[in-house]
Amino acid sequence: MVLDHAETAEALERALQRRLLLVCGKGGVGKSSVAVALARLAASRGQRVLLTAMNAPQPFGGLLPGLAEDGVIACLPSGIEALNMVPTETLREYVLLVVKFQFIYKLIFENQLMRKFLRGIPSLAELMALGKLWYHFNQTEDGGRPRYDLLILDCPATGHGAGLLRLPRKVREATPPGPLQTIARDLEKMLGDSQRTGLVLVALPEETPVNELLELEAAAREEGVAPLLAVCNAFYPALPPRQARPGGIESEPLATLLSAHDAYQRRQALHARQLARLRAGAGTTVLTLPCCFKAEHNPIEPLLSVCQRILAHGGDASFDNWEDS
Numbered sequence: 001m002v003l004d005h006a007e008t009a010e011a012l013e014r015a016l017q018r019r020l021l022l023v024c025g026k027g028g029v030g031k032s033s034v035a036v037a038l039a040r041l042a043a044s045r046g047q048r049v050l051l052t053a054m055n056a057p058q059p060f061g062g063l064l065p066g067l068a069e070d071g072v073i074a075c076l077p078s079g080i081e082a083l084n085m086v087p088t089e090t091l092r093e094y095v096l097l098v099v100k101f102q103f104i105y106k107l108i109f110e111n112q113l114m115r116k117f118l119r120g121i122p123s124l125a126e127l128m129a130l131g132k133l134w135y136h137f138n139q140t141e142d143g144g145r146p147r148y149d150l151l152i153l154d155c156p157a158t159g160h161g162a163g164l165l166r167l168p169r170k171v172r173e174a175t176p177p178g179p180l181q182t183i184a185r186d187l188e189k190m191l192g193d194s195q196r197t198g199l200v201l202v203a204l205p206e207e208t209p210v211n212e213l214l215e216l217e218a219a220a221r222e223e224g225v226a227p228l229l230a231v232c233n234a235f236y237p238a239l240p241p242r243q244a245r246p247g248g249i250e251s252e253p254l255a256t257l258l259s260a261h262d263a264y265q266r267r268q269a270l271h272a273r274q275l276a277r278l279r280a281g282a283g284t285t286v287l288t289l290p291c292c293f294k295a296e297h298n299p300i301e302p303l304l305s306v307c308q309r310i311l312a313h314g315g316d317a318s319f320d321n322w323e324d325s
Helices: 006-016 031-044 087-099 102-109 112-119 124-138 158-174 179-191 207-222 252-281 300-312
Strands: 020-025 049-054 081-085 150-154 197-203 227-235 285-290
Touching: 006 031, 006 197, 006 227, 006 285, 006 300, 020 031, 020 158, 020 207, 031 049, 031 150, 031 197, 031 227, 031 300, 049 124, 081 124, 087 124, 124 150, 124 158, 124 179, 158 179, 158 207, 197 207, 207 227, 207 252, 227 252, 252 285, 285 300
Parallel strands: 020 150, 020 197, 049 081, 049 150, 197 227, 227 285
Antiparallel strands: none
């Protein structure tokens, strides 16, 4: 079964050559799985990767064992570094960058009244998290080499993701000249840098996720953020049509198997229609990832294998036995 064309491999290659990828989509579509798979894929090519989430209760869908405590960068055996950015820690780091002295931070920001005030500022946590991302985006080592070749943000679900893309502009428009407006301008510049930043949109081949992906793509373009790739996740590959039931054979297991085959075919037809909608409506290349039917299976390994084979074969690869690879 051929899932993609050569342009898919080119789009995937372009994505891996960016400095920052924002992975967005509706909750439950496998957004975190795609983010982790992209991070693993980049690390397997020798890139230094920082995978980030924003104050997630279960960062990266629980797919990264060994993740350190929130707010601390973890170096994982897979070769990637991972970080769940939390508001208190990102605010502390930013203030220390500005005022330099720990005791001033504690004096001002760790008293009860100030904490209540800060919690009441809309989107401050998200702004600080984007600021943390900007810091690592520009972080360099001795000699000027970037500390990370690729940063990946596993964005909040679609509604919050769209708000996240709008946030720097809204802060810039709403604040007078000063430090906060400077931060907002820097973030706008980072997100709008189409040569170094890109958006990866993820959906299931179902009506509502596809609708939300298309709406998010439109919102991103309005904010000057370039969509690089749309991922249609957990797609049911087509099966050959089943043969008619052999005459004279009546058994409950056979009837159940044939009924399951018919149900699968109906589901696959629905997926094919939604994939066609996505390809017609999205203004970017669509990467199709097949469904992993082994419920106990960690999806990262098969997704990583599919992406590696797409790159290796220029998008013209057969994945009939992809789960066994």
